[in-house]
Amino acid sequence: MIVEGRAWVFGDDINSDLLYPQAAFGLPLDEAIGYVFRANRPGWVDLVQPGDVIVGGRNFGMGSARTAGALLRRLGIAACTADSFASLFFRNGINTGLPVLACPGVTAVVEEGQRVRLDLGTGLVRNLDTGAEAQGARLPAELLETLTGGGVLASLERRGLIAPPAR
Amino acid sequence: MAAARPLTAVERILARTSGAASVRPGDIVVCAADRAVLLETLFMPNSLNWRDPLVVAAPERALIVFDHAVPAPSAAEAGAMTRARAFAERFGIEKVDVGGHGISHQIVAERGLARPGELLLCSDSHTCASGAFNCAARGVGGLELLQVVCTGGTWFVVQPTIRVELSGALPVGCEGKDAFLALAARFGSADNCNLEFTGPGVTGLSLHDRRTIATQCAEVNAEFVLFPCDDVVRNTLAALGVHEGGRPGGFTPAVADPGAEYAATWALDLSTVVPQVATPGAVVGNVIAAADAGNVQLDQCFVGSCANGHLEDFAVAAALLRGRHVATGTRLIVTPASQQVFLDAVRAGYVAEIMAAGGVVTPSTCGACFGYHMGVLGDGETCLTASTRNFKGRMGSPDAQVWLGSTRTVVASAIAGRIVDPRTVDAAAGASAAGASAAGQGARVT
Structure with missing residues (x-):
């Protein structure tokens, strides 16, 4: 699985409450996405374009179990890479179908606005503007399969374990 | 093999x-x-x-x-x-x-x-x-x-x-x-x-x-x-x-x-530990001694959550508050971790002591810990909390400041109206010295 897109670069310790503030709980998805990064980067949601990629620092997504991956996907984020992920964010990424690639050193080779290519199968991140590369962790086949299958809801639905979406 | x-x-x-x-x-x-x-x-x-x-x-x-x-x-x-x-x-x-x-x-x-x-x-x-x-x-x-x-x-x-x-x-x-x-x-x-x-x-x-x-x-x-x-x-x-x-239902410990x-x-x-607080934002990289916090005036003090909404926390709070009062301009909110904790705290007299000292005791819920209800912070407010997390915006407004500390530190600070090392309040001979001494015993719940 290969994803290319324009990078938005964030620092270390971007937490779950910045990604998905409690004020967004219970709102329809299209309203909830308006709250993403409101506290640390107001206005970002109006600038982000479908296909963009997030590049985070250490412990990206730390904190709560909030399903931030679903909000990022709805905003059009094509993938997320970071020096390291908090495991709950990483798990939620796979489970919501948001490609996530842990890549130590990625913030050293990518600046905001540059184009990057993520190869989830090999773990390689390449800065398409500078040619610089960083080697991350290859996504195991089992997780890649959940990801490409559209996440947990799609998987459970295919297996007849949950009802199709309500019309 | x-x-x-x-x-x-x-x-x-x-x-x-x-x-x-x-x-x-x-x-x-x-x-x-x-x-x-x-x-x-x-x-x-x-x-x-x-x-x-x-x-x-x-x-x-x-x-x-x-x-x-x-x-x-x-x-x-x-x-x-x-x-x-x-x-x-x-x-x-x-x-x-x-x-x-x-x-x-x-x-x-x-x-x-x-x-x-x-x-x-x-x-x-x-x-x-x-x-x-x-x-x-x-x-x-x-x-x-x-x-x-x-x-x-x-x-x-x-x-x-x-x-x-x-x-x-x-x-x-x-x-x-x-x-x-x-x-x-x-x-x-x-x-x-x-x-x-x-x-x-x-x-x-x-x-x-x-x-x-x-x-x-x-x-x-x-x-x-x-x-x-x-x-x-x-x-x-x-x-x-x-x-x-x-x-059936018997467990096997993991060793x-x-x-x-x-x-x-x-x-x-553990004997080297002193009362600590985490400054707003996160825990890692932000821990200092409570005594070194400086003059941090507090709008709200909170005791509660899965981390510190236990009966022992009520005992500590009640003991510290006995014969004392929450500072003017500061509010103390205490939320039990369960109905059972609440009931036990009522029966033990802890709830009455907290309320007599000007504290608010709420029903059991996650509530203020994640800034959802019963103790949400407004713009520009500062809170010291014994709950779980001090992220920006965690307890309400992103413009509020959330410090993290122990129940003892939070309650002592509520009395002082600013962040203090709780040992300074323990040591102070209050109006009811005998009561405070007995309270000190009661607070060492094991």
Whole structure:
């Protein structure tokens, strides 16, 4: 699985409450996405374009179990890479179908606005503007399969374990 | 044939629940959960995490707990509870409804459902609280919990384990929160490693302090957190009718094999701990001595949450407040972790003492800890909290400042109106010196 897109670069310790503030709980998805990064980067949601990629620092997504991956996907984020992920964010990424690639050193080779290519199968991140590369962790086949299958809801639905979406 | 690889206690549980003879860091394992705990938040309108299951793998191993916003502050939460009740009814799943409710990690502790050697999953990041019972417990995403409900299990990457070796005993005036903050100050983030607590210092820690520490390990990005199963745990569970081995429902503690491989050792002498606070934003990199906080004026002080909404916290608060009053311009809010804690605190007289001193005692809920209701902060306000987390915006306005400290530090600071080292308040000879002295005794709950 290969994803290319324009990078938005964030620092270390971007937490779950910045990604998905409690004020967004219970709102329809299209309203909830308006709250993403409101506290640390107001206005970002109006600038982000479908296909963009997030590049985070250490412990990206730390904190709560909030399903931030679903909000990022709805905003059009094509993938997320970071020096390291908090495991709950990483798990939620796979489970919501948001490609996530842990890549130590990625913030050293990518600046905001540059184009990057993520190869989830090999773990390689390449800065398409500078040619610089960083080697991350290859996504195991089992997780890649959940990801490409559209996440947990799609998987459970295919297996007849949950009802199709309500019309 | 090669000798079996010695396993850490966490690896032991992941191996058993995945049916593997052995596991090692980096492996992906699919584990059957011994218990799945569902919260009312899963059933909120527009839930990103819920679609009604057609199949429930093990209804007898599931429990639904209403905890995050109870009683319902709006029609949205009320609707979530209605949907959760219908789901519980349809599949015969036990639920903990309004009236018997509490924060899920407290409820499983009170009911003896956090059992040594078992795997417990819940869609809350502080599920690691149950690690105090030698139970491998962790937060998973809501979607994963749905998967656990339908299939009985989910996947984990086996992560390296750090051994946390405790020695000594906490000095008077210090709590589990201070021990945790001292660990975070000294060793920083666990970066998705498991933490296994061990050493002679564990024995002298009350279960209350262990539960605070286990809960807080979420703030250093720990994966699974495990305390040993010792007599403190065994006796607590035995009193609830839960016993080791043999009989149905009997548990088998997880013990590390001799020679098990640890990624690192974090050693802490508890006797060196002083009252600590974390400055706003995060815990790692932000821990200082409470005495060094400077002149931080407080609008709100909060005691509550899974970390510090225990009966012992009420005892500490009541003892400190006896014969004293919350400072003018500061509000103190105390939220019990469960209805049972609330009732016990009423019967013990703690609630009356907190209220007589100007504190507010709310019903049990997660509430103010995550800035949802009953103690939400406004723009520009400063709060010192004994709850779980000090993120920007965590307790309400992103323009509010949230400091983190022990219950003793929070209550002493509420009396002073600014952040203080609680030992300065303990030492002060108040108007009712005799009462305060007796209170000091009562506060050393073990």
